[in-house]
Amino acid sequence: MSQEAIVTVAPMFGVLDITILVGAATFGVFWLVKKKFESSSSPPPENSFKIETRLTSMHSDDRSFISKMKNQNRNIVVFYGSQTGTAEEFANRLAKEAARYGMKAMVADPEEYDMEELVKLGEIENSVAVFCLATYGEGDPTDNSIEFNEWLQNGEVDLSCLNYAVFGLGNKTYEHYNAMGKFVDKRVEELGGRRVVELGLGDDDANIEEDFVTWKEKFWPAVMDFFNLEFKLQDISMRQYKLVSPPMDLPQEKIFKGEIARLRSFTNxxxxxxxxxxxxxxxxxxxxxxxxxxxxxxxxxxxxxxxxxxxxxxxxxxxxxVNDSELVQKFGDLLNIDLDTLFSLQNIDEDSTKKSPFPVPCTYRTALSHYVDITACPRTHVIKEIADYATNQEDKEKLLLLASNNPEGKAYYQKFVLDDCRSLLHILEDFPSCKPPLDMVCELLPRLQxxxxxxxxxxxxxxxxxxxxxxxxxxxxxxxxxxxxxxxxxxxxxxxxxxxxxxxxxxxxxxQFRLPPRVQTPIIMIGPGTGIAPFRGFLQERAFLKSEGRPVGENVLYFGCRKKDHDFLYEEELNSYVQDGVLKLRVAFSREQAQKVYVQHLLKEDAKDVWRIIGQENGHLYLCGDAKNMAREVLETLILIIQTEGNMSEADARSFIKKMEGQRRYATDVWS
Missing domain, CATH: 2.40.30.10 (Translation factors)
Known part of the structure; x- marks a missing residue:
């Protein structure tokens, strides 16, 4: 500031003015300190009920799983990559069982921790990192393991101090079966990691529960042998949470009513x-x-x-x-409990970052309606837990057999639970003497996804x-x-x-299911049934661009349904696109003639046009719908077309498809 400025400002305040200002400021500071002291010294309200916030930001220290393991004396960390909750469920079960073998484990979401710390795991004696990883979509990592996957792919770290095991969760009806589990198992070994037990692969199209249990039976003995530890099983409770009764006068605004994470997020x-x-x-x-x-x-x-x-x-x-209200009420009727009773579940392990299995406090009705999956086939560990509450000996013996790992028990579980599509509610109906506590049922059932x-x-x-x-x-x-x-x-x-x-x-x-960047690029869309869904969006977009005068590429849709008069989805809309010159439509009606006709049959008929678009004009091909049958048969048909029209061997035809995938010219959106 210039000297002139100082001279100009100075006369604005006299000695008396300054004295008054200093006195006022001193009194203000004294008043604030006094209020703070009074606030901190006053006792907290009695019988206060703590409500855990579901959305917490992680500080830098919280991202260190090594620090947590050291501070909490844990030697096993189980990471999960989960899209539907199954991998997380398996991770929790594995971590809980560690106590039976004299160990202590923690469950970790790779998205919430610094995965580069894997290089330091050797600092902890007898340590193991377990990866329960699901494969999502077309061989992709789940949302919460994307960064971990990229780190493994691009990094060249030394993991020679890392002892590890991998269990992958996938579905054999998909082309890239268990791609994530296989990749991580191989990549960690390439980086120097020491495999404790062979890779486990779970198939959700068959019996993923049996696959996991079978692998788990190999895992623990392998860990004990790896560290030369004495094999002594300890009896422990498999319950992870305890029942807590909230105050009767808890205000409604402090009770969860179906919100996914943040309290009152549906109203605010x-x-x-x-x-x-x-x-x-x-x-x-x-x-x-x-x-x-x-x-x-x-x-x-x-x-x-x-x-x-x-x-x-x-x-x-x-x-x-939200679950069916009639099914929800049946739990209350079968277990003789008022579903409007308020309850909470609190983690027995005080060091765990997961304080409750779902947002609490809430009523049993809310938990059964919004938070737990009451229609899924129960896992064997759930059946084993509820068996103790059967008062009829015959009921108890059958339930224990269902939960057992011997060949007879596995066959019984396959038939009685999986093949017959029984939920836990059905099992409680079929074994009426079994009356487990409802809070335990809510803990054991998987989260509703x-x-x-x-x-x-x-x-x-x-x-x-x-x-x-x-x-x-x-x-x-x-x-x-x-x-x-x-x-x-x-x-x-x-x-x-x-x-x-x-x-x-x-x-x-x-x-990643995207239209080509260039609107002039021709596309083939194959989507029978509700597989037409994304293609309706594609066609809307290309029709819109055409209406703006843009030069739009050829659009060919192969749609399939049973009968024209029953399930021809969006018939009028599709025909209007045909009339406007936006679409070439081919429809297979499977049940309108003696011999069934499907989309793959139409593809064969149009082999020359299919090859022209994908082989000569660099067009894109999209497939949406059933993965188990339709997608496989369409793929084999495409390979045959490429062989015959492109003059290739089968191996070269398959390589051509792989090349299209790499160029993002072949994309699938399938489900089983």
Missing amino acids: QRPPFDAKNPYLATVKAWKELFKGGDRSCMHIEMDTSGSKLRYDSGDHVAIYP ARFYSISSSPKVHPTAVHVTAVVVRYTTPTGRINKGVATTWLSSKKPEDGVVHTVPCYIRKS
Whole structure:
């Protein structure tokens, strides 16, 4: 500041003014200190009930799993890569069992920890890192293990001090079966890691529970042998949480009512919206797409105005469903408990970062409706836990047999639980003397997961709405029971009628299923049934671009259904695209003639055109729908077309498909 400025400012304050200002400031500081002291010295309210916040930010120290293991005297860390919750469930079971072998384990989400610390795990005596990793989509890592996967792929660290084991979770109906588990097992070994037990692979298309239990039976003896430890089993309780009764006068605003993570997030919505903070989208349209028969297919439009949610054609929308209220009530009736009773579950392990299995406090009705999967086939460890509560000896013996690992027990579990599609509720009905505590049931059941649907709209045409196309799942089991899909049954009741407003908790999951960057690039779309969903978005987008005068490439759609008059989805809309010159449509009606016709048969008929587009014009090919049968048969048909029309051997034809995949010209969005 210049001397002139000082001279100009100085006369504004005299000695008296300064004295008054200093006195006021001194009094202000004294008053603030006094209030702070009074606040800190006052006793806390008695019988206060702590509500764990579900959204916590991690400090730098919290990202160190090595520090936690050292401070808490743990020597096993179990990392999980989970999309549907199964890998996390297996990780928790494995960690809990460590105590039986005189060890102490922690469960860790790789997204929340500094995975570079794996190089330091050798600092802990007799340490092991276990990776329970699911493969998502087309050989991709789950959302929470993407960064870990990239680190392993690109890093050249020394992991010679790391003892490790891997259990992969996959589905053999997918081409890239257990790709993540296989990659991590191989890559860690390449970086110097010492494998404690052979890679375990679980197949969800068969019996992934048996696969896990079989691998787990090998894992623990291998660990004991690896460290030359004495094999002594200890009896422990497999319960991870204890029942806590909240105060009777707990205010309603402190009780969870279905929120995924943050208390009152459904009444006080604020972006960004994601898996832990879904947006409550209003259902603005609901339409039945099937014209006949006893099945139902829904077209649902959800309003996302004001949410700042953005999507691209081909993305997925994740929807959090609610369990059937009648099934929920049956638990209360069978176990003789008032479902509106408030309860909480608290982790027995005080050092664990996971304080409760789901948001608490809440009522049993809320937990059974929003937080736990009551329709899934129960795992063997769940059946073993509830067997102790059977008062009838015959019931108890059968339940223990179901939970046993011997060949007879495994065969019984396969038939009675998996083949007959029994849920835990069905088992409680079939063994009426078994009355486990409901809080234990809520702890043992897996978390109810979000359901993913291919978005059937384009943001170019519907920027503030997301469309979903879904068949209502309903089938009769071998025991004569009617099983219903959780999400589709719930969505089927969301018709905006009589002024009733329905909302759906949702968020957007980005996908690699994308239109070509150049709009002139020709595309082939293969999507029978609801596999048409993403292609409806593709066609909306290309029709929109064409209407703006853009030169749009050729669009060919292979659609399949049973009968033209029953389940030809979006028939009028597709025909309008044909008339406007946007689309070439080929439809296979499988049940309108003596011999069934499917999309792969039409592809064979059009072999020359298919090869022209993908082999000569560098077009893109997309496949969406059933992974178990349709996707495999279509792939084999494509390989045959490439062989014959491209004059290649089978090996070269398969390499051609692989090359297309690498160039993002061949993409699949399939499910089993």
